[in-house]
Amino acid sequence: MAVLIDGKKISAQVKDECKERVAKENMDVTLAVIQV
Numbered sequence: 001m002a003v004l005i006d007g008k009k010i011s012a013q014v015k016d017e018c019k020e021r022v023a024k025e026n027m028d029v030t031l032a033v034i035q036v
Contacts, residue, residue, distance in 0.1 A: 022029055 021027075
């Protein structure tokens with residue numbers, strides 16, 4: 001049985017969960033670049 005997956009809806013849920021976690025744990029979000 002096939003299941004349709006709405007990628008935009010799932011990505012919005014993941015974003016919201018990340019925002020809540022960052023706000024809850026008082027994390028500083030930064031961007032890091034590692035060159036090897």
